[in-house]
Amino acid sequence: MKNNNTKLDNQGLGVFQKYLTVWVGLCIIIGILIGKYMPSIPKILSKFEYYKVSIPVAILIWLMIYPMMLKVDFSSVVDVTKKPKGFIVTCVTNWLIKPFTMYLIASFFLKVVFKAFIPENLATEYLAGAVLLGAAPCTAMVFVWSYLTKGDPAYTLVQVAVNDLIILFAFTPIVAILLGVSDVTVPYGTLILSTILFVVIPLTAGYLTRKSVIKNWGIEYFENEFLKKFDNVTIIGLLLTLIIIFSFQGEIILNNPLHIILIAIPLTIQTFLIFGIAYGWARLWKLPHSIAAPAGMIGASNFFELAVAVAISLFGLKSGAALATVVGVLTEVPIMLTLVGIANRTKRWFPKEG
Numbered sequence: 001m002k003n004n005n006t007k008l009d010n011q012g013l014g015v016f017q018k019y020l021t022v023w024v025g026l027c028i029i030i031g032i033l034i035g036k037y038m039p040s041i042p043k044i045l046s047k048f049e050y051y052k053v054s055i056p057v058a059i060l061i062w063l064m065i066y067p068m069m070l071k072v073d074f075s076s077v078v079d080v081t082k083k084p085k086g087f088i089v090t091c092v093t094n095w096l097i098k099p100f101t102m103y104l105i106a107s108f109f110l111k112v113v114f115k116a117f118i119p120e121n122l123a124t125e126y127l128a129g130a131v132l133l134g135a136a137p138c139t140a141m142v143f144v145w146s147y148l149t150k151g152d153p154a155y156t157l158v159q160v161a162v163n164d165l166i167i168l169f170a171f172t173p174i175v176a177i178l179l180g181v182s183d184v185t186v187p188y189g190t191l192i193l194s195t196i197l198f199v200v201i202p203l204t205a206g207y208l209t210r211k212s213v214i215k216n217w218g219i220e221y222f223e224n225e226f227l228k229k230f231d232n233v234t235i236i237g238l239l240l241t242l243i244i245i246f247s248f249q250g251e252i253i254l255n256n257p258l259h260i261i262l263i264a265i266p267l268t269i270q271t272f273l274i275f276g277i278a279y280g281w282a283r284l285w286k287l288p289h290s291i292a293a294p295a296g297m298i299g300a301s302n303f304f305e306l307a308v309a310v311a312i313s314l315f316g317l318k319s320g321a322a323l324a325t326v327v328g329v330l331t332e333v334p335i336m337l338t339l340v341g342i343a344n345r346t347k348r349w350f351p352k353e354g
Contacts, residue, residue, distance in 0.1 A: 093274060102270050128311070128314075138301035271332075
């Protein structure tokens with residue numbers, strides 16, 4: 001029976017999911033080439049920005065999130081809040097561990113290991129960008145990673161909502177303490193707009209769609225036929241998002257290859273460490289895989305819109321801090337897809353649900 005289920009899962013992946021790493025690599029290359037040889041395209045797209053949030057990217061992220069929001073059964077959201085272990089793992093890892101390990105790891109590599117390659121003042125700026133990433137756990141994209149690991153939609157939704165609330169009051173003091181900066185200003189416009197675009201709108205649309213389809217055609221049609229229509233929407237949205245993001249940064253990547261690699265090393269180590277802490281903790285607590293996977297993902301990935309916006313406002317568009325946050329954007333998707341693969345291959349480590 002187990003082999004049959006595995007076979008069905010593999011068949012259900014489809015061509016996009018099976019070869020996702022290949023498509024991601026192609027989209028990264030296409031994006032960089034567009035940024036280098038057709039700079040007018042990202043230049044035009046960059047005009048459609050509001051509170052540092054790219055509207056074209058926001059629309060694509062919305063497409064990624066909407067299919068998962070369709071799966072949220074609101075009656076189960078209340079039940080999620082009665083199981084606090086997953087939230088303890090998430091909150092402790094994200095806010096009491098992640099910012100400080102990011103500071104320590106980034107300081108060690110940027111100021112000690114790579115001292116011969118990076119001037120001290122620039123290393124300080126890169127460290128500032130890394131700290132901004134470390135103090136801003138992911139919100140929107142965790143829906144995508146959760147979807148790819150078959151995470152619990154209701155749990156992921158509540159988890160993101162809790163994380164957004166914590167960001168409101170914890171981000172500023174953490175950044176101020178670690179960087180010794182007293183004039184940290186959180187761009188609340190960016191934070192609020194991101195929450196509306198990436199949570200409120202797709203959640204509302206998903207709820208209304210789910211309610212309407214079930215009312216008119218029944219729950220069996222909804223689960224067995226309607227949801228399947230959106231199987232590839234999330235993946236297509238992800239690939240198009242990559243092309244746009246990397247087209248924005250194509251020139252930066254080609255002009256700063258060594259420093260980008262050096263910055264990426266501590267960010268990568270930090271990402272695997274945080275995922276390992278949350279995922280391993282969830283395993284020790286015998287949490288189901290559908291909660292353990294998204295719990296590990298939300299801390300491992302970053303709220304890069306917020307980090308980039310704060311880096312620009314504090315240190316300037318051309319600063320090392322801004323570049324470091326951009327490197328966070330560039331490395332996130334390939335790393336997170338690797339973690340998705342690890343989570344899917346280790347599902348047997350967790351107790352069976354149901």
